[in-house]
Amino acid sequence: MRSFVAPLGEIRFILRELLDVDRELSGLPAYRGLGADTCEQVIGAAARYAEDVVAPLNARGDREGCVLEAGEVRTPHGYAAAYRAFVEQGWPALACRAEDGGQALPSLLNNVLYEFLNATCPAWSMYPALAHGAYHTLRHYGSEALRRLYLPKLVSGEWTATMCLTEPQSGSDLGTVRCRAEAAGDGTWRLGGAKLFISGGDHDLAENIVHLVLARLPGAPAGSRGVSLFVVPKFIPDAAGRPGVRNAVSVTGIEHKMGICGSATCAMQFDGAVGWLVGAPHCGLSNAFVMMNAARLGVGVQAVGIAEAASQAAIAYARQRRQGRAANIATEAAPIIAHAEVRRMLLTQKAWVEGGRMLAYWLGLQLDVEAHHEDPHARQRAEDLVALLTPVAKAFLTDNASACANLAIQVHGGYGYMVETGVEQLVRDARIMQIYEGSNGIQAIDLLGRKVIADDGRRLRVFLDLIAAWLASPGGQTAPAPMRQRLGSLAADVEVLSRVLSARAASDPHLVGAVATDYLRIIGHLAFAYLFARSAATCAARAVAGDPFFQARHVVAAFYFNRLLPEADACLAAIRACDGDFAVRDDAILFS
């Protein structure tokens, strides 16, 4: 069975050296005085919690799954106890505001925490994870009364939350939601209808569950501009804020899934459940996007965690398994880590993990800048980068994570296909990340259609300017010349391509859908090329001086540039060659 050790050295490198959080965070009033040392203490404690408490839940929870009995969900053995420890240690409060009872630490640190939780048990991690989006949504849009009642409970972790968005007929297009809400006359609402695929819709970890529910008011406009957001607690809080009367929301079934079997995915029924409106009527969808955007970046972080776990499992096995004669080892059976083909797989994983981690942390830092910087221009710039790259982090990192998990199986050979080895669970658990919180195709269309074309390239310009400025900076000059060149030429290609696509999209309504996925892969590579070039620049002097840690970083960066980045050119060629013919043909003929 695999075991996980948090990669503290690599994280320390990214935080201290690559991102220079000491300087970056101390530039934000909210975190003045907070340095890398404090960050590392928190990260060390998070690592111990994940390794000791969460990791043991993973394989067993996969076997046991959840059970629905008499309308209540029972989670796998150990889940509830681990959650109690999570609450006792204060982890839910980590990045919440002090005025809500939070610890007011950077959301960057929360990302690191969730990376570890997902490296050790993605299914369990779903239960606490959803509270963060609900916290931010209620904090932004909830009334004073709702905030006073719910925020402290979410911050302490006493209560968890769900996002009740999807319905059987309403998935990618939430404008078709049918759940209804009628005014009760006392300021509350009565909700009716069915929701599907609700993660943590019920469980036995916490005393109450706060459902955030999309529904329509009577006479609401059709489509996405007629959807409102409600808070519907499992137990209606009494005057003292304690869970009171059971609300009319019930679980009608739990799904039997490919993976994350310990996470209860619920079909929910609302039968006149009491709810409170969050934000203005009919603005539910855009308000819910506060949750969704946080969740999307969160999925990117999950992907880094599971990819790291896959990488560690593969390396450990490749060290121990002996098979075949290696080119430079005399004995009959060498550890397979000596074989170049195995190293290719291990380094592919390493590069996806390191690139993903750099991107997720860098974006996490931008989130903190966006929320706390004194300079409105700096805030705007950070907001632009987050908006542009959130779909990239969600889709690029999860596609890569599934590739990493599959490589873990491949390195294990036949043993990897056996349940006991534990790596096939990584593939099954990782697979949902490419689907939920907006499938990766939806992310790609969001990126190209909304974030680039509809924005007239403004946000993309911010990113390209950042890259150009770095390349011209003293730091950029220390990056190896081939990497600098490659990064610069890819940025130039992206600029031209984006302009061409914007022009073509005006007359071809199918174009965005036809090329978006390839476009997202290209932007993902542009971000990775930028970050790996920065990493190589940061490492250069010490790698030359012979420090093994920095040499390793350099080899990974070079491997990324040499072996993985060429995919971007294939995607460019595919987009250029795309004639759109396939999009307009009669499907009865094409797919007969």
Place this chain on the structure above:
Amino acid sequence: MRSFVAPLGEIRFILRELLDVDRELSGLPAYRGLGADTCEQVIGAAARYAEDVVAPLNARGDREGCVLEAGEVRTPHGYAAAYRAFVEQGWPALACRAEDGGQALPSLLNNVLYEFLNATCPAWSMYPALAHGAYHTLRHYGSEALRRLYLPKLVSGEWTATMCLTEPQSGSDLGTVRCRAEAAGDGTWRLGGAKLFISGGDHDLAENIVHLVLARLPGAPAGSRGVSLFVVPKFIPDAAGRPGVRNAVSVTGIEHKMGICGSATCAMQFDGAVGWLVGAPHCGLSNAFVMMNAARLGVGVQAVGIAEAASQAAIAYARQRRQGRAANIATEAAPIIAHAEVRRMLLTQKAWVEGGRMLAYWLGLQLDVEAHHEDPHARQRAEDLVALLTPVAKAFLTDNASACANLAIQVHGGYGYMVETGVEQLVRDARIMQIYEGSNGIQAIDLLGRKVIADDGRRLRVFLDLIAAWLASPGGQTAPAPMRQRLGSLAADVEVLSRVLSARAASDPHLVGAVATDYLRIIGHLAFAYLFARSAATCAARAVAGDPFFQARHVVAAFYFNRLLPEADACLAAIRACDGDFAVRDDAILFS
């Protein structure tokens, strides 16, 4: 739940028009008089058998799995009855020689049969599939007595077979096999030792199981030149050829796997089991390669079947599921097949399936030519193509099949992650195909190291000459010019690349392992580009004339060239950029 309909129209096109089997087969004395009509009758019957008898086994067998009770394996409900029908209908005999009781039909047809079986239930298909390799091995290397005894039983399907090769310490490198065989003095041998991951090692489908076992004689040389092959029946046949005394071979456990759960993967123990030597002592490994090569091409066929099933499931769902407004449909919620991003996924599947089918059938035809052509040069040419492209068919087609299965999930969105939908099983079942019968990394090393470099490019030359000759032929001239150009330039790139790699490999022992996987993808694309160009040439006139079937083939071919083939350039770039640094670094530093 998904249902499967054999794609008889596309198969008919490949057999009749693309491969012109009427002419090709009638050129072989063994099949004189056999035309496409007969082939299609057989294929039609195979389709009905798979659709009606095998398809219902798939989901249930996945849930039930196999059970080991008192040393005997019980297969899932319905498996044994389906196998009885398989035997009664004479399917095991399809491509076996008439003198052994076979139907003497082309192995090409056997491929089509197994494509259907794997499209409907890969786990069940494992039980009959392994008999074919055993049949060929015994026919080539077995003594007269062994052949008289075993071949009719394998041909009728009364008995099944296994390949007992792998041991716990001996997977990719079978030269490290430890099982022992000692002479009993009466011409038989006594085998001792343990085998692992033995598909169909025991089951309740047939009255006897013929194990083909690799073991070492006393004093045998170390390594791969000291391994011998034995036949070890579960029940020792009596004088009349009926299963007699139980042999000392037992199942010590069955594996709990990610997929193909209905296929019993057994740990076996030989405790002085009675065996008979097959072929000369110490030549077991090369003799077993007769089985393995047949099995490797067979895995490519499996991959086509499961990819076709994935494609059909995705298309059916995309027609029925309504979500989102489409560019050219006025209603609120269009069938998702109208979205270009969904079509991109569906056409990617279509292209992988059609390309894979063309390659598998074309190679199947080459096998028949190799076995039956009167002209030794034609036989040699076919043998060269089969040897070169068998690892490609195994690895390229199985990697693509896993991609197709994953796309089926992606098209289904959240529903695809639910067990009931049936497509996540495709991913789990397909995953083993990239591993067994030699992992895809092993295939890549076999291709580049043995089939190309060690062969000094001779077989590759045969393939490149074939492409050049076709391009210069009247048929080649009718292919669209961009496809002809692209095929020609890729062939030229492959020629130069192969020469460069041969030269570099002489001084760099890590090179083959470092680049083999990328190289195999390139050769796979070269084969697909050749076959899709031929397909487009064959379709051209009728596509222009407006025949929908041929228009669809043209769109798929164009999609392949425009959108998927660019991967070959990325692989070329990756190989050119590969500096090998990663292969020689101290692993303790690199993977710390």
